[in-house]
Amino acid sequence: PSKEALDAPLSPPPLDDEPGPATGLSGVYPDGTLTRWVDPVSRTHHAGSLGDLLDRWLDDISPHRSGYTMKEYRRLVERHIKPALGAQRLDRVSGQQLDRFYRALSERGLSDASVSRHHFLLHAALGRAVKWGLLGSNPADRATPPPLPRSDVSAPEVSQVQQLLAAAEADKDSVLAAAIALAAVTGARRGELCALRWSDIDWEKRTLRVARSLTVIHEEVTEGPTKTHAKRLVAIDSALGAVLTKRQHDQHDYAELVGASPADDPYILSRSADGATPCLPNGLTAAYRRTASKLGFASHFHELRHFSATTAIAAGIDVRTVAGRLGHADPSVTLRVYAHALEQRDRELAGFLGSVVLGALDPVSPADQPNVPARAELEGPR
Numbered sequence: 001p002s003k004e005a006l007d008a009p010l011s012p013p014p015l016d017d018e019p020g021p022a023t024g025l026s027g028v029y030p031d032g033t034l035t036r037w038v039d040p041v042s043r044t045h046h047a048g049s050l051g052d053l054l055d056r057w058l059d060d061i062s063p064h065r066s067g068y069t070m071k072e073y074r075r076l077v078e079r080h081i082k083p084a085l086g087a088q089r090l091d092r093v094s095g096q097q098l099d100r101f102y103r104a105l106s107e108r109g110l111s112d113a114s115v116s117r118h119h120f121l122l123h124a125a126l127g128r129a130v131k132w133g134l135l136g137s138n139p140a141d142r143a144t145p146p147p148l149p150r151s152d153v154s155a156p157e158v159s160q161v162q163q164l165l166a167a168a169e170a171d172k173d174s175v176l177a178a179a180i181a182l183a184a185v186t187g188a189r190r191g192e193l194c195a196l197r198w199s200d201i202d203w204e205k206r207t208l209r210v211a212r213s214l215t216v217i218h219e220e221v222t223e224g225p226t227k228t229h230a231k232r233l234v235a236i237d238s239a240l241g242a243v244l245t246k247r248q249h250d251q252h253d254y255a256e257l258v259g260a261s262p263a264d265d266p267y268i269l270s271r272s273a274d275g276a277t278p279c280l281p282n283g284l285t286a287a288y289r290r291t292a293s294k295l296g297f298a299s300h301f302h303e304l305r306h307f308s309a310t311t312a313i314a315a316g317i318d319v320r321t322v323a324g325r326l327g328h329a330d331p332s333v334t335l336r337v338y339a340h341a342l343e344q345r346d347r348e349l350a351g352f353l354g355s356v357v358l359g360a361l362d363p364v365s366p367a368d369q370p371n372v373p374a375r376a377e378l379e380g381p382r
Helices: 003-007 050-064 067-085 095-107 112-131 158-170 174-186 190-194 238-258 281-295 303-314 319-326 331-337 339-358 375-379
Strands: 023-028 034-038 207-210 212-217 220-225 232-235
Touching: 050 067, 050 112, 067 095, 067 112, 067 212, 095 112, 158 174, 158 281, 158 303, 174 190, 174 207, 174 238, 174 281, 174 303, 190 212, 190 281, 212 281, 232 319, 303 319, 303 339, 319 331, 331 339
Parallel strands: none
Antiparallel strands: 023 034, 207 232, 212 220
């Protein structure tokens, strides 16, 4: 399908033929009248449409999400969800209706991953309706989005990261060299790296504070909290410290060369003489891709984050520590994303335990096995 076809709003699906709030009999009063009950899958009172809920939910979560995330959420809501389901009364939204919506998205050519993003958004909004007492349960729990095929993340080899770093240094690009080293060692996201300032480094304790993230929306640069709205301290070693020290000296020398006064708290990754203007995430990606291309391999800057995680797991670092370094709010995210690396560790563990437990045992040779009669001997003549 063309981009125009995918971007066009969906028309509303047929009205749901599932019943509304389920009703039934729950008992008999002493005077003989019947009591009535409402199934907990329904609400206790009418609370507007699904579109109304989505507007309220987006407003509610906006202070706790990045600008880029909110832009993407609003795009999904306005382009696809509201045109198809926005007018539906909230207490009449059903799993069957959501499944029809997902199927319509798939038929228009959206990938399974894209359809699942719509499902996750609806599930979150309807879940909030349950917490607000507008619904008794979440109808998205009874929907079935398309299964997501598992795809292992791609990460460069150690030798490739070393080549990238050496190439950046050979080009006298201390900004890109520092960015590569920071991403590979800390596992920080692009936006988090671009927002780093020299005040975020504690040289005495050898720690780096990751507290902000840089995003660009409609050409407007915004500096806000990290993706998980949590600050974290990441340990840095002497090797990374040396790269950062060189970057600081280069920044200072450049300012002196052009006669610029350094900003009060310069950005670490900045190509401006005073350090007041940060590198943008897409610019960092473009510089990285050009360097990788010159070296003869394809790689994306975000893969350095995967490199950091998979290398740590391969070295036997526990998942909780890796998750904390990456800024994952929940270690289960790390387990899910890097399951392939954990499987390799599991194979290594199997070999280690096998050698510990069974390594001292002599394998039994065929000559030492007990003489077991063949089946024909046991059965005798037919």
